[in-house]
Amino acid sequence: MRLSFLEPLYKQSGPFASVYVDTSRDTAVGDPDAAVRLRWRHLRDALMSEGADQESITAVAGTVGTDSDVPGPHGQAVFTAHGRLALLDELPAPPARDTAHFGTLPDTMPLIVQHAPEIPYLAVHVQYGGRHSTDAPGIVRIDAEAGVWPLTRVTPGHRLRQEIPVTDWLNAAGVIGHELEGHARRIDVEAVVVAGDVWARGILVRRLPASLREDVITVEGACPSEPGRALMEQRLESVFGERMAAHDRALLDAFLAQRARDGASAEGLAAAVSALQRGRAKALFLNDHPESPLRLWVGPEPGQLALTEEELRTYGVRDVHGERADAALTRALVGTKAELVVVPERRVRLREGVGVLLRYADPASPA
Template identity: 80%
Template sequence: MRLSFLEPLYKQTGPFASVYLDTSRDRLIEDPDAAIELRWRRLRAALTSEGADQDSLIAAAEAVGSDTNIPGAHGQAVFTAHGRLALLDELPDPPARDTAHFGTLPDTLPLVVQHSPQIPYVVVHVHYSGRHSTDAPGTVRIEAEIGLWPLTKVTPGHRVHEEIPVADWLNAAEVLGRELEGHARRIDAEAVVVAGDMWARGILVRRLPPALRGRVCTLEGAGESRPGRALLEHRLESLFSGRMAEHDRSLLAAFLAQRARDGASAEGLAPAVSALQRGRVKALFLNHHPESPLRLWAGPEPGQLALTEQELRSYGLQDVREERADAVLTRALVGTRAELVLVPDEQVRLHEGVGVLLRYAERTPRF
């Protein structure tokens, strides 16, 4: 997963207030605004106890709950620094629990986790309920969305709406297929999901360009679509749950291949830190453990990280702090433009939960 969306945040200086809270607005909550305000009061008290300045608290308060246009279950990630909003992002799902932290580095890993797995996709819903014949009256209605899962749950992607007379459906399906191919190529879509009437969707699938046909997954039934949310959201949730993006899978395969032959890879916190210090990491693999006790020392710059305070001070650094390892590692990845791949423990268990694929292998000296 590329972390370029975090670059604007790390261009700013801390300390940062990092806030994650549930801002759901659904039918189960009688007064969502009051519920959000109550959650925010608790978090504000926590930030105050950690030394957050009043201006940063005010900036966060102005952002909290501002996503009134997003229906259903979701959350917000709010980052402020020096009295200004540093980053505001919508969470596709409510956080497991509301949290707030004030410190030198922003607490960004929960946001990264919510961006995962970043699967580029095209979904098409073919609405038709008439007679299965091209001489039937009526229309075939098309809804399509091109987006990145799961972000389209709260930030809908490009939408296509078409209404086509049934008599024109055979030719129109071919034209639509070429249009969808253009959108899919632009985002390098790895899945083309087609749902709706079996007869009408079958015509579309058979007329899709070959490059798309090999990526098609058909879903039975219609499924519910809600305004302001991803098209066929719950069906996509079932389809993509537990799945890694193809790009991440290819990085993991390269890591495992290098590990098998003692090549350009390493496992454990110490080797990962060493490689990040030298800007050698192509991708870091992480078994996500939200309550990990691992800590690292960090200096002002992304590449200034170490296992001990003494190591950083030996480089002549005076402004060093001990921080959560995930916060230090994420900043280093963004600063060196390396990628992050979240790997479930049951798939690959990494030593200390960390592994790295290097940009190049160390050369073995010849004697």
């Protein structure tokens, strides 16, 4: 995953207030807005206990809950610095728990995890309930959306909606197929998820351009869609729940291949820190362990990180402090334009939860 969406945040200097809060309104709570305000009060107390300044707290308070127009379960990630909003991101699902942190580095890992797997896709729902014949009366309705999963859950993508008489469906399906191809090309889709009437959707799939047909995944069952949410959201969740984006899979395959032959890859926190210090990391792989106690020592610059305070001071860094390992690693990744791949532990278990793919092999390493 490319972390360019975090670059504006890291261009600012800390300290940062980092807040993750469930702002869902479709709950059984009588007054959901009051529930959001109560959650914020608890988080405000946590920020104050960590030494947050009043300006930062005021900036967060003015942002939490401003997404009342977003339907369905969701949350907000709010980052402020020096009394100003530094980054606001809508979370496609409520955070596992509401958290607040005030420190030199922003706590961005929960946001990154919610962005994964970032799969560009095309969802197509073909509605028709009449007789399966092109001389039957009736209308075929097409709803399609191009988006990136799971972000489309709270930020809908480009929509296409058309109604076609059944008598024109054979010809119109080909025209719609080429229109869908144009939308797909703009985001380089990896999957075309098609649902709806078996007969009508079959005609559409057969008339899709070859570049789309090979990526088609058909799903069965009703596909209700809530206004303001992703088209076919529940079906997409079942399709993409265990899937990695193709780009991330390619990086992981390269890491595993090079690990197998002792090439340009390594595991463990020390190896990752060493690669990031020298700007040699192409991609970092993490098992998501939000409870991990691992910490690193960091300086003002992204590449200034080390396992110990003494090591960092030997490099001439004077302003040194300890941080969560994932926060330090993420800042270094953004600063060196390396990528991050969140790897489920059931797929690959990494030593200390960390692996690194190098941009090039160390000349001293065995071939």
